[in-house]
């Protein structure tokens with residue numbers, strides 16, 4: 001059987017990073033084994049599913065680069081198929097119509113509770129062969145086997161065995177034309193020929209019921225891998241309901257998508273003690289059998305560290321494309337400032353996130369209007385006049401404007417005046433940025449652009465006191 005995995009989110013909110021890691025593992029497993037990855041949107045919860053959530057999930061998958069070979073397939077577009085299969089199961093005798101009212105079901109539940117038993121359906125219609133009738137209470141229930149056990153070899157959790165006596169005859173189809181969750185999932189996984197069901201371990205309890213439905217349909221049971229949950233820094237399961245971090249918040253906080261993928265891959269999976277994995281390496285090395293069976297906790301420091309590794313080692317032009325989003329978000333006019341790739345080169349050793357980089361890059365966009373008064377008092381003093389004036393002259397004469405030519409000009413100033421580079425750099429730094437802190441001085445001047453650098457030096461010279 002060809003390898004096919006699927007990610008099946010319910011569009012009841014954004015994609016949080018717990019779900020994203022599940023999607024990543026499904027995707028990687030399919031990629032390593034040369035198989036296919038399917039995206040299925042489980043949108044049958046009519047009250048909670050929204051188009052905005054669908055869009056948010058697709059946007060997050062796209063940003064992460066988790067491309068799917070098929071889909072998105074929407075469950076609400078397959079309602080006729082679920083009905084067909086449910087009715088066929090009634091005809092085959094593996095499911096049956098039942099007509100209990102809400103009150104009857106409630107009374108059944110209360111009796112069980114009073115007897116200290118697990119609430120379960122009593123099977124009243126199981127052998128009645130009640131045919132179809134037009135009744136709002138009509139449901140189709142699955143004839144769960146009464147004896148024996150359901151056993152599967154979970155790829156992450158090992159052997160799991162559940163007695164059928166623990167399971168009751170679950171509703172698979174309702175009179176409103178909607179399937180229930182466990183049934184729709186099996187029909188879909190059969191029709192989509194899913195070979196490996198990889199999902200969070202919040203679904204472990206559903207699996208024995210689903211395996212029984214596969215058997216009733218006479219279909220091969222896929223392999224299952226139930227992934228441990230990702231917990232937040234306080235140890236609670238990440239969930240949309242508790243406001244868990246949206247994947248897109250990580251973009252907005254300035255992380256690179258492949259840094260987040262690397263981080264998520266390592267959160268629950270390892271390969272020796274290697275920490276940094278390119279996406280291509282992950283695609284060839286990731287194996288479900290190496291997934292840790294224990295839940296993992298978020299560690300934002302590690303993500304920051306990983307992000308910085310990629311900022312430093314990636315091609316600056318590629319990082320620059322991601323930086324553009326943050327420069328725009330910070331409100332800068334991209335046409336009126338240095339190229340994003342040049343900003344990356346100048347700043348990447350000093351920051352952990354693109355957001356931080358963009359914020360600090362503000363000094364190179366638009367005119368310089370604010371100066372740190374302490375920096376001005378300290379560095380734009382009389383001694384600054386000669387180096388500023390000399391550097392201005394040399395910078396104005398430069399034909400080719402590059403970080404290297406700027407560097408040569410500034411060194412020439414230091415040499416001509418017989419002073420150290422610090423005495424050239426500090427006043428210039430205040431001139432260009434208005435502050436005492438910035439990246440390497442040649443980069444700082446270069447990024448301002450020739451005309452703007454000269455303008456700023458002139459403005460600084462005008463601040464230098466005269467007469468002493």
Ligand SMILES: Nc1ncnc2c1ncn2[C@@H]1O[C@H](COP(=O)(O)OP(=O)(O)OP(=O)(O)O)[C@@H](O)[C@H]1O
Pocket residue numbers: 008009010011012016017018019020021022198199200201202203227228229230231237238239240241
């Ligand atoms: N905290 C988590 N850690 C790992 N996987 C998760 C986590 N939460 C959900 N998943 C998995 O992500 C997939 C998609 O989940 P789904 O869209 O149904 O929403 P959900 O995140 O479980 O919902 P909610 O946030 O409302 O609990 C499922 O396979 C689910 O098991």
